[in-house]
């Protein structure tokens with residue numbers, strides 16, 4: 038269990054190892070919790086506070102391009118909090134629309150990923166054990182090529198003289214090329230394609246754990262396959278559905294690359310807006326305000342969801 | 353405790369005209385090259401509590417799973433109540449199964465678990481509630497209806513699983529090691545309960561177990577399995593007192609086995625020359641075996657008489673020294689080593705609390721039995 042068993046002779050080094058192993062045994066639990074806490078603090082909370090600070094300052098032509106929010110002069114500390122950025126977001130309907138459309142695209146992408154990913158996860162989980170790893174590998178395989186490359190590949194498939202149009206035209210099914218690029222359709226294709234593995238993996242890990250005898254018991258009691266699915270499989274896979282949906286929904290709301298490359302001018306997503314504010318307008322405070330609001334828009338529903346979710350789901 | 357000993361005796365298996373309720377004919381199941389169930393033919397009658405008994409991996413569960421439809425037989429046929437089961441899916445079969453692992457739905461309360469099968473039959477809601485309440489009372493879990501399986505003890509879960517499989521009142525109830533997880537006391541109580549339930553509901557039970565005492569105490573008949581084959585079917589008493597093979601004699605209860613050779617075979621008696629027992633054992637019922645055939649004489653430990661003084665009249669008599677005594681409370685087990693070196697088990701009930709004349713360690717004793725105490729086995 039501890040390292041002590043492996044120490045052959047209790048010399049000086051042995052003593053040291055024993056002390057360390059004792060410390061690990063005693064503090065191990067604290068340590069295990071402390072490391073991720075520290076990580077979150079350093080790479081999440083601190084940047085969040087920095088962004089929060091910037092969102093409350095005023096833009097300026099300077100370096101960095103905003104005014105400090107506190108000033109210490111003649112022994113007087115002045116703190117100037119500028120809520121104007123948030124006010125600006127509230128007044129300009131562009132931002133509101135971008136938030137709504139981001140949430141909408143994220144919502145429908147999640148639903149689509151669930152509808153496509155569930156059957157895939159189900160089939161993999163029910164496949165013979167020796168096939169499962171191969172199938173999972175195939176799900177993860179696209180990650181081994183660059184994300185950008187894959188999106189460019191989609192451009193090649195979807196564009197006016199792309200693969201799909203060429204095939205349909207040559208088969209005579211259509212006579213005019215379909216316009217797919219720079220539409221929301223292309224954005225959905227790209228997003229669902231990209232995030233599908235994040236849906237499949239948690240679903241798979243939930244489904245593979247379900248005991249085969251539960252399905253047999255249901256069948257034995259007179260349930261047909263569809264009833265078994267609806268009354269046993271589906272309720273027991275709720276934890277996987279929730280985990281997968283979160284893993285898709287949350288990053289998609291802030292998605293930037295896919296709408297930028299596949300979407301058209303009317304694909305308003307908040308990630309794009311953020312980028313524009315930061316790099317095109319160089320308005321860091323407004324960009325920070327956009328980021329803060331996005332976080333609130335995202336975090337609140339997730340927290341509410343977790344509050345309402347029963348603890349023993351799946352257990 | 354056996355059922356044929358209480359109440360009116362119903363033994364359709366003795367009646368050549370009786371129609372079996374379940375007819376298993378030459379059923380074989382192969383997994384690849386491995387034969388899990390090998391050419392089993394078995395008749396089970398209405399209202400029986402039939403026990404399948406055998407060691408681990410002998411094919412009991414596989415046989416049950418073929419009855420419930422989860423495994424397709426490689427060969428042979430199964431008929432229940434005159435209906436051929438071939439190709440019928442589990443949800444249409446007139447059987448319900450209680451799983452070795454219980455297989456309770458973890459996301460449903462006890463009530464919902466039990467009601468599951470009734471809902472599939474689209475019974476009216478009121479009737480479902482009534483029947484669930486009734487069965488909960490039967491298994492004494494009235495107060496636990498709203499709990500989830502995870503909030504129950506192992507024994508309570510087992511009762512829920514039993515209730516769930518019972519509530520549909522199937523024609524045949526299949527129970528795979530239903531009491532495996534229970535402690536000895538609860539196990540014995542539940543055995544009685546099972547027998548009671550079976551008698552009240554009039555359902556035909558097939559119970560898988562590898563516990564021979566359990567099989568003896570609850571069943572109408574026992575089928576002993578070994579390596580995919582049913583090697584003997586009979587009432588508990590028959591299986592215990594008249595085993596037909598060395599395997600059955602050895603598997604059910606404990607037994608002393610003397611290898612020997614038939615030296616005399618007449619209508620009324622058989623004499624077996626047994627060097628191990630230092631004598632020629634005389635058995636007073638006829639055995640169909642060739643002369644000079646090698647056979648085994650099997651005798652149960654409790655059928656052997658033991659005394660320090662030489663009995664006046666004994667058909668079979670031998671001598672030995674008490675080597676070990678195991679005191680079990682109600683009885684004691686004596687290990688007696690014969691002069692030939694063969695160890696023999698003898699059990700005696702402890703009838704008195706302090707018996708000064710009792711046989712003790714290192715005593716030289718006579719062992720003896722009459723002509724009907726044991727059986728001759730030639731397989």
Ligand SMILES: Nc1ncnc2c1ncn2[C@@H]1O[C@H](COP(=O)(O)OP(=O)(O)OP(=O)(O)O)[C@@H](O)[C@H]1O
Pocket residue numbers: 383386388406407408409410411412413414415562
């Ligand atoms: N699906 C399967 N594939 C391959 N072999 C199997 C399969 N199911 C069972 N077996 C084999 O068939 C044999 C009989 O199995 P079975 O489950 O019927 O045993 P059992 O008598 O119920 O044993 P136990 O008392 O341990 O439950 C075993 O050797 C087992 O390994």
Ligand SMILES: [Mg+2]
Pocket residue numbers: 412413414452528
């Ligand atoms: Mg088994």
